[in-house]
Amino acid sequence: MKPSIARTPLFAAIAMATAVTSPAVVAQSDETSFALEEVVVTARRRSESLQDVPIAVTALSGDALKLRGAADITELAQSVPSVTLEPSRATNSTLTAFIRGVGQQDPLAGYEQGVGLYLDDVFLARPQAAVLDIYDVERIEVLRGPQGTLYGRNTVGGAIKYVTRRLSDELSGSLKGTYGSYDQIDLVGTVSVPLGDSFRVGGSVASFQRDGYGENKTTGDDQYDKDIFAYRLSAEWLPTDNILVRFSYDDTQDDSSAVAGYRPFAGAVSGAPVLNDIYDTTAGASDNISTAGINGNNEVQAEGWMLGVDWNLGDHWTFRSITADREDYTESVIDFDSLAVDDFDAPVIYDNDQFSQEFQLLFNSDKMNLVTGFYYIDAEASNDFDVVLGQLGRAAYGSELTAYTGGQVDTESWSVFADLTWNFTDKLSVAVGGRYTEDKRSADVFRGSYLGAGGSPFFGNDDAFLLAVTSDYEAERTFYDFSPRINVSYLWTDDITVYGGYSQGFKAGMFDPRGANLVTPAVEQGVDPEQLDSYEIGFKSVYWDGRAITNIAVFYSEYTDMQVPGSVGIDTNGDGINDDFVGTLTNAGEAEISGIEIEGNFLFTENFSMQVAASFLDADIKEWIVNDVDVSDQREIQNTPEEMAYIGFTYNTMAMNGELTLNANWSYKGDITQFEAPAPILDQDAYDMINASVVWVSGSETWLLGIHGKNLTDEEIKTAGYCFGSGGCPSTLGLEDNTSIFYAPPLTVSATVEYRF
Template identity: 80%
Template sequence: MKPCTARTPLFAAVAFASAMSSPTLVAQTDEPGFALEEVVVTARRRSESLQDVPIAVTAFSARDLAIRGDSDITELAQSVPSVTLEPSRATSSTLTAFIRGVGQQDPLAGYEQGVGLYLDDVYLARPQGNVIDIYDVERIEVLRGPQGTLYGRNTVGGAIKYITRRLGDEFSGRLKATYGEYDQIDLVGTVSVPVSDAFRIGGTVASFQRDGYGENKTTGDEHYNKDVFAYRLSAEWLPTEDLLVRLAYDDTTDKSNPVAGHRVRPGAVSGDPVLRDIYDTTAGAAENISTQGIGGNNEVEAEGWMVSVDWNFGDHYTFRSITAEREDYTESVIDFDSLAVDDFDAPVIYDNEQFTQEFQLLYNGEKMNLVTGLYYIDADASNDFDVVLGQLGRAAYGAELTAYTGGKVTTESWSAFADLTWNFTDKLSVAVGGRYTDDKRTADVLRASYLGAGGSPFFGNDDALFLGASSDYQAEESWTDFSPRVNISYLWTDDITVYGGYSQGFKAGMFDPRGANFLTPAVEEGVDPETLDSYEVGIKASYWDGRAITNVALFYSEYTDMQVPGSVGIDTDGDGINDDFAGTLTNAGEAEISGIEIEGTFLFTENFSMQVAASFLDAEITEWIVNDVDVSDDRSVQNTPEEMAYVAFNYLTGAFGGDLNLNANWSYRGDSTQFEFAAPVFDQEAYDMFNASVVWVSASEAWLLGLYGKNLSDEEIKTAGYCFGNESYCSPLGFEDNTSIFYAAPRTISATVAYRF
């Protein structure tokens, strides 16, 4: 298959841009007929065709994303098999990610994610601020299955790589403005300046603003709104053709209003009715005395810098160094009761820092390709929060009852990895890899109860009356592991590759930063590491004279000691009423996850194409021992629908002196459970989603005009929830029957104007 040279990239030209992650569709003009363009990825640390990579990987180019109008990375899940990406509960910018049944939906300190997110090869250890808005992007790659022998942090479920645009050797810039429903106004400006032949600088400034989908009836504020400002600065130095030094700094501030869930029943004491609009709320925590310690503030600040060095020496060798530091700070208002009263409120602070250093040595030859390296991470993650039970405290003690929790978890880890691919023949290749990891975690946890308006002393209430502690401990533990990988690929014909392999994922043990060791001393021991053994076979085929591509992967995984966090109300004084809040972090014994994943692109004519994707999963917990009883029949794998499907149609035609691209797509997701148990109120039933876009690019490729419609059928899609009401499967806390649900965006229409110079 030959790459097409019919058009140079605009927004990298709309010309037959793929509506999903598959190869870009471009008519070939230098030879008879037409075919799909080759897509180049770096999933194996070298540039190669997507069709030659013998693993399950999906790639989105900048033009793919421009045609779809994707605003942040959660929208990728509509078209990638076996992937769930959602904002975490009570937040707009904390990421919950699952791939093939592996993930983590609790953002607390020490809870390491099962899916690795990388920004320009830098692993982002914490989920706060990781619902990344899509701008200044060159490519996004989604790798499914365990990763760790090629780069970065070992991840069990898979990895998402967000790769920003390189600076050009000529002065250039881009301006983009979007206006949409709910007064959405997005503005992005980018510039690249070559200071000399060897040195370039550039930057991007972005503002993402939107009114809420609903209204806070108590405060009058917008609800589910967006208020994000971000910028990136970068510089590239190329003193020789074999040496590249890249520096980058990014900063994001999210001042979106607090998000509260939709109550499913009236307030049990207040009598407040269920609101008709699922996006409205009467949450009053931001104005209550319960959150005065943070001034009712709801804000996320995240920043980081990175220095990378690529040195090509000799004919086949490359040395790479990636040094990075990141930090984020969050003040968050959580209103568990979603009512004006302070029945169950929480001011929360997350404070995270990380330093990472990675060294790689790469060899690329005719018979052999080798990646070997060292990775180090030193990360501190802390959370501090008050759980304020106002009505319960006043009824029992005559004053607000506050349960304060402060938890800090430190991770220090180093690892050595290597992955060798040997080409035995022009058709047969065998890859063997391994990773040795040494992880050490320390935890410092304090939990205590207080009486008095305004919360605990940590949040500024020095007059609070100390009632007693439920947890006070420090702990430390280390784990080591060796994770192997083997992969065999065979070029069946010039257009068909078959492969099979085995890989193992590992995630070190954890401590629960909400654990109550006085009640349950075992929390000081933490939980065991989890491992996943994954077996995969697949076929990647190009046919129909290069006008069709179909990629199929079948996998089977054995998941051992899966780490499952949760939270419950607890009764500290034995009166039958829960008056405190504690974490539950457990190891599920065994789970088996298997499935088939399909992706395809079909170019029917020079103007008309179709893309498809689907996955069919069987995810089952096979062993979970509680008090010597196997309860696995009553447990489920979270956030993992059994089936998903995606179909997109694209039509390109000339219009108004340019190219007009018409796109329509449909996605389907099957039933999924929110928690590790069936919870009918929270669980999302199967649903369809329809999106469409009309994008025009001028003949000079300087202008782009786009019209985008998302969730056109206006589906009400549950993304998360709080289970503290009176359902049999919930753990009641507070007086108001506190069950609430969070929802994805409703139907939206937006228009974009972009100009490149």
């Protein structure tokens, strides 16, 4: 039996391309009976060998992810260099993503992400509902460094592409059930139905259910539970041999309980003790009158459709159109104090929608390859929330004090891009590209402070008394940019490719939807665009008679005008107690980020392989001016560990008339700073994680049985937090020493059964 390299996760992970076709068999070398297969990719919109493509990306096939039992895209960060993926604080499905020190951790309206997320080539403008569960997926790709000259929206830090499976031309499908720790019950069904030679339809339905890792001791609800129902519908039509039309629609409903953080300190006023279990909480916001405007509700609903057309215009030309519309709506309860009292509670509503259109024209020949395109997006994002300071308001005014914020930020952007590769010889290729972008941002922000139980008028309290308006403005700015790219690659030998390149990333300026213009008038000007200049050299090699691959990338980036959001409490009446807060969106001056990334795969025997990955980063803020003082020595790059490592072992053997695959992997992350200002109580020290899987597939591939264990040493891993109390926080808000921490899942074990037809 020959091993299937598609089932070894990091063989795909060593890819350096923008799209990857996972290998299915093992190629034969001249001197051995087994070797790693040469992978064919479509990175630059044409088929070519993975090892010949000088673009940095890691990709994992759907089969590899299935063998590891990966639940959602955040698990990719365990094995992908220079990447951090986490659920945002106090959420189940809002994504915080960083690549090579570039990202955005605040999900408020208008805060465009530094890492672009794509679902079947459609850019998702907002992070809500972006922690995508892994089902019916063909592959997931993680592109490192600025992207923009080959497709889609320009992204300053990188991109993640979630690619679903194409429909089959034969009747096929699958049913999968999983049961695991904390009464996890996952059910996924897929089907593909051909309706004639040129038309086929299909779909997937998924339910993901799990009890909480902990308990809310006040409400009795679960903590860190999961309650998601999702489905996708798709259709493909081939009216001629040269035209493919693809339509898809997806819908996700997340009714998981509100997540509250763990308090490391006792309540300063209430005296509430520190709990013994880090996954438990005493948060009472969902039952308090402070969140009555949304009935203490916590839900996320997201949906969208895509229409794609691929038209082969002849031997060399291809035209592509991608039209899409998406929207999502969130009602959420944030309990900043994580206590039964209403010291610092917030009902929140996010409402987002977007429309995008992309056209591509591609030319491919032996000598020249060209990608040209046009991209347009019209996106509207809004957030409305009350910050209810119940105890402080009753002490100072005899009634709850509420700071309401309503912010809407509209983005209308268009761009044109082109990328040309010229093959001077069979060995030497030069690629040049560029992107011109015009981004218009419009903001409408209102903030007001109110007295009265039940929050602000926006959340249904018509009897609320208006104390003061702290912000009321509309603003608009348009940003223009040209971002170039150049890359030179050389085939040193038949098995070694070296390359070097420069690319520039751009993210338009934006407005703070929490900005208080009556306190700080400068917020009406917004902040300036970000720019990242990235230099990279790479070495890609195949050796040991085709049984080993090692790829190395070294990069250096100059990052200017980083957009860093935050919020701090303020004292509006001079009594020494913060009774409101303001946004602190700023441009940090300059940072330098450099590093080395290593990925490899080694096939020791026909049945035994090892996969490795590592990154070593040096991320340093060089200038950050606050009130004419450089505070760069007091600031850190967020969510970016300096070291990361991954080692996985995969063993395949015949067993019970099928194939048995054993996989064990170890991952390591260095110290992580959650925010730009270190806060030891929130920041995560270096940690290890160990996972293991056993998967059996029948000889006919009709049945799959799997057992998956994750975080087997039960590490306590901090993923996010709120810091409005002691422990090195930048400011205080509320009376209860309000610092809380969110954690990654504990040790879990699950068993899967899948039937395919």
